[in-house]
Amino acid sequence: MDRGEGVWLWDTQGRRYLDGVGALEAMAVGHGRVELVEVAAQQMRKLAFLDVFRYASQPAIELADTLLRIGPSNMARAVFTPGGSEAVEVALKLAFQYHYLRGEPQRRKVICRQGAYHGVTFGAMNCDGRYYSTRTDIYLGEMRFGEVALGPATGPGWGKGARHTAGAEEFRRKVLEIGPQHVAAIIVDPVATASAVAAPPPEDLRKLRALCDEFGILLIADEVIAGFARSGRMFASQRYDVQPDFLTLSKALSSGYIPIGATLVSRKVIDVFNGASAADNVFTHGHTYGGHPVACAVALENIRILEREGLAERAEEIGAYFQRGLESLSHHASFVDARGVGLLRGLELVGGDDKAGRFGSARAACLWMRKRLRDLGLITLTVHPGTVFLLAPPLIIEKSEIDALIDILDRGLDELDRALAG
Numbered sequence: 001m002d003r004g005e006g007v008w009l010w011d012t013q014g015r016r017y018l019d020g021v022g023a024l025e026a027m028a029v030g031h032g033r034v035e036l037v038e039v040a041a042q043q044m045r046k047l048a049f050l051d052v053f054r055y056a057s058q059p060a061i062e063l064a065d066t067l068l069r070i071g072p073s074n075m076a077r078a079v080f081t082p083g084g085s086e087a088v089e090v091a092l093k094l095a096f097q098y099h100y101l102r103g104e105p106q107r108r109k110v111i112c113r114q115g116a117y118h119g120v121t122f123g124a125m126n127c128d129g130r131y132y133s134t135r136t137d138i139y140l141g142e143m144r145f146g147e148v149a150l151g152p153a154t155g156p157g158w159g160k161g162a163r164h165t166a167g168a169e170e171f172r173r174k175v176l177e178i179g180p181q182h183v184a185a186i187i188v189d190p191v192a193t194a195s196a197v198a199a200p201p202p203e204d205l206r207k208l209r210a211l212c213d214e215f216g217i218l219l220i221a222d223e224v225i226a227g228f229a230r231s232g233r234m235f236a237s238q239r240y241d242v243q244p245d246f247l248t249l250s251k252a253l254s255s256g257y258i259p260i261g262a263t264l265v266s267r268k269v270i271d272v273f274n275g276a277s278a279a280d281n282v283f284t285h286g287h288t289y290g291g292h293p294v295a296c297a298v299a300l301e302n303i304r305i306l307e308r309e310g311l312a313e314r315a316e317e318i319g320a321y322f323q324r325g326l327e328s329l330s331h332h333a334s335f336v337d338a339r340g341v342g343l344l345r346g347l348e349l350v351g352g353d354d355k356a357g358r359f360g361s362a363r364a365a366c367l368w369m370r371k372r373l374r375d376l377g378l379i380t381l382t383v384h385p386g387t388v389f390l391l392a393p394p395l396i397i398e399k400s401e402i403d404a405l406i407d408i409l410d411r412g413l414d415e416l417d418r419a420l421a422g
C-alpha cells in the first residue's frame, strides 16, 4: 500500500481500496490526519525522548490523567507500554502479584474464551483461545498457565455467535473445574471480536463480573480492539456497565499513527499494593518505549479528535445503518449472520464444510472470498473460526461509503454463491 486518506487506501499501482478493517482495527479517526502529524513533529522538536523509567514527560502525565477521566470510574493508574501484547502482560503480572500480596500465591491460572486473541508475548500467548496460536505447545511448555472456556455459549440473549465461543456459564464451569482457589484472572474482549465477533449480550459481561467477585478472581477487559469509541461508547465496558479490574488498551489509542499501549489499573488492585510492605509491592516492570513522549502526545490529540467529533456517538449511529446494510445481504445463499456493536461488526458466511462445495471447507471458501473482496476494492480479514469477516472501518466513515462497502460485499457474495453452487 502506498497512501491513505479517510477510509481509503491506494496501492503502488494506483488502485483504490476501502479500508474495511480500519488498518487492523486501529484507524479510528481516519487516514491522513494532518493534526496528528503536526503534534508528533512539535513534540519531537520539544522533547523527542527521555529516560521514562525515572522521569515523566508532560504528555505522558496528561495522557494518564485523560485515560483515567474517560475510562471506567474505578480506574486509578495508567501503565504505558509499546503495544497491546505488553499491555496484557502488565495486567497478568499485576494480577499474579495482587494475589501474592493477598497471601494467595497459588492463584496462577488465567482463563480466556474460545477463539480469543490477546497477543504474542509469553503471558499473552497463554490467553489464546485455540485458534490463532496453533503451536503454543512448542513455546510454552512448562510455562503454560492459560485455560480456555469452551463453547457453545449458553444463557439468554446470545445470537448465532454463541456457537463459536463461551459465555459466563461456561467460564463458571471452567472455574469450578480448575478450583477457584487456583484462578488468578479471567480475560475477555467484551465484544469477543476475535471469537467470531460473537457480541455477547450485555448481561453476560455483568455475569462474568459477578462470577469474578464471587470467587476473588480479577477481571481483565482487553479493549485493545473495542476501546476508543468503536463500540459506540468510549469503552465497551462502559457500554455494558461493567467495571473491570484492568483495562488493556492500544490500537485506536493513537489510531495507529504511532505505537502505544496502556493498562489501566483499578483502585482495588492499587489499594492492595499500597497496603503491602515496601519489599513486595514494587512492580518491577518497565519498557524503554513505554510512555514515549511523542506517542503520548499523538494519543492525546487522537483522543481530543474522538471527543470533539463525537466519534463514539457516530459509531453507534452509523453502526446501526451498517448493520441494516449487512442484513440486506441475507438473500444470498452464503449469508449466515451479521452481528456486532457500533462499528465493530462480523459477517458470517457459508455456514459449514458441508456447504463449501468445491472449496472443501468453509474456511477455504472464506479465504477465497477475502481475496475476491480485495480485488473488488474492499480490505477485510477473517476471524475465528475462519468464516466470520471482521468489518471495522474508520469511525469517520460516511453513509455513502457504507453503501459502497455493502455494494462490494453484494457483488462478492454473488460470486461466492455461484462458486459454492458450481
Ligand SMILES: Cc1ncc(COP(=O)(O)O)c(C=O)c1O
Residues within 6 Å of the ligand: 083, 084, 085, 086, 088, 117, 118, 119, 120, 189, 194, 222, 223, 224, 225, 250, 251
Ligand atoms: C484484543 C487484543 N489484545 C491484544 C492484542 C495484541 O496487541 P499487539 O499486536 O499490539 O501486541 C491484540 C492484537 O490484535 C488484540 O486484538
